[in-house]
Amino acid sequence: RVSKEAGHDARDTPAHQAAADEAPLHEATVSAPVNIAVIKYWGKRDSKLILPTNSSLSVTLSQDHLRTRTTVRAAAEFSSDRLWLNGVEEDVAASARLCNVIATARQLRAAMEQADSTAPRLSTWGLHVCSENNFPTAAGLASSASGYAALVSALGALFELPQSATELSRVARVGSGSACRSMLGGFVAWQAGTMDDGSDSLAEQVAARAHWPQLQALVLVVSDRKKTVSSTAGMQTTVSTSPLFAERVRSVVPHRMAAMRAAIVARDFATFATLAMQDSNQFHAVCQDTFPPIAYMNDTSHAITSLVHAFNAAVGRVAAAYTYDAGPNAVLFVLRDDMRALVQLLTRCFPRPAAMSADAFYADPFAVFASPDL
Numbered sequence: 001r002v003s004k005e006a007g008h009d010a011r012d013t014p015a016h017q018a019a020a021d022e023a024p025l026h027e028a029t030v031s032a033p034v035n036i037a038v039i040k041y042w043g044k045r046d047s048k049l050i051l052p053t054n055s056s057l058s059v060t061l062s063q064d065h066l067r068t069r070t071t072v073r074a075a076a077e078f079s080s081d082r083l084w085l086n087g088v089e090e091d092v093a094a095s096a097r098l099c100n101v102i103a104t105a106r107q108l109r110a111a112m113e114q115a116d117s118t119a120p121r122l123s124t125w126g127l128h129v130c131s132e133n134n135f136p137t138a139a140g141l142a143s144s145a146s147g148y149a150a151l152v153s154a155l156g157a158l159f160e161l162p163q164s165a166t167e168l169s170r171v172a173r174v175g176s177g178s179a180c181r182s183m184l185g186g187f188v189a190w191q192a193g194t195m196d197d198g199s200d201s202l203a204e205q206v207a208a209r210a211h212w213p214q215l216q217a218l219v220l221v222v223s224d225r226k227k228t229v230s231s232t233a234g235m236q237t238t239v240s241t242s243p244l245f246a247e248r249v250r251s252v253v254p255h256r257m258a259a260m261r262a263a264i265v266a267r268d269f270a271t272f273a274t275l276a277m278q279d280s281n282q283f284h285a286v287c288q289d290t291f292p293p294i295a296y297m298n299d300t301s302h303a304i305t306s307l308v309h310a311f312n313a314a315v316g317r318v319a320a321a322y323t324y325d326a327g328p329n330a331v332l333f334v335l336r337d338d339m340r341a342l343v344q345l346l347t348r349c350f351p352r353p354a355a356m357s358a359d360a361f362y363a364d365p366f367a368v369f370a371s372p373d374l
């Protein structure tokens, strides 16, 4: 029996302490952020290794509002790998992605154990994983990105892996493509790569967050419902049916990647914002061109798009940008000096809780945007 009274916890007894010293708990807890692509990944050339048809570029948000927290524990007596997502057990064996991620991390650990005979043989033990997202899962807010990044980071910590974040991004990639970008902060490019084994398909930082502190993101939760077409299924249908998609990969994305990188380096908001909006629009056009068509955006999403264009017209410059992933929820980008005016307009047009739930706005300051005036 375990008493909850302070000082009476069985774990406080000297006997337990001694046992714990002999058998340390092999456990790690790590949290990871979401990232929002401004040049979208959509399409795979290899669906097992998750190799993309095109490079992509994203902004990693702070963990102040949206994050996954994952705990991994290894024990010799765990007979199988188990994972609980938001309190509900998932079937690990039935998920090729979870199996691939765990197997790849174990291989890296096994290589360490071979080099060091004193290292505990964690690579041969079972794993129990507990993961929680503090925002809607599978709703187009990049839960697969923060989810697999958190899992890989937690395994990296548990196994004490020496690999860098960029090297580990390859492991996150086999869980979910977008997850490789959440392994790094700031502005991140996922190079599509050309190798068949995926060794050059990884995430690299384009610029640190501190490079552009004025840039802010605002997450507008239009719906927290699970999407009806997963990103994985949607992009597969796109690759096999959309002629517009083939044209995007061939003639649009390469130029946009270079232009977006340059805009970030130069802190050129108007170019950054214009490219982000155009790329989001083309991604959703490609979804419409998919057969049967996929509609991730809804009427509220389209109303937000119009409002951003009206805002930019009213101020006479490109002061705000929208982008939508595979779901109806919007992420807006705005410079800090324009945040107040934009939020005032949004709250006037979408009075809560009519259009959105009470916590529907997440201002992502990356730093210091004060939310009381939301």
Ligand code: ADP
Pocket (backbone or CB within 6 Å): 068, 085, 131, 132, 133, 136, 137, 138, 139, 140, 141, 142, 143, 144, 145, 146, 147, 148, 151, 176, 229, 230, 231, 232, 325, 326, 327
């Ligand atoms: P999203 O737009 O949220 O990324 P996806 O369709 O890409 O939606 O992926 C959603 C799936 O990602 C979930 O159904 C689940 O399988 C996986 N996922 C989400 N969060 C986690 C997590 N914390 N740990 C492991 N897997 C997760």
Ligand code: DP6
Pocket (backbone or CB within 6 Å): 036, 037, 039, 040, 041, 042, 050, 056, 144, 145, 175, 176, 177, 178, 179, 231, 232, 233, 324, 325, 326
């Ligand atoms: C629209 O990374 O979720 O968010 O690799 O199949 O897990 P899988 O798909 P996922 O796709 C993300 C698509 C996107 C654009 C992006 O994040 O680049």
Ligand code: CO
Pocket (backbone or CB within 6 Å): 142, 143, 144, 145, 176, 178, 231
């Ligand atoms: Co996803």
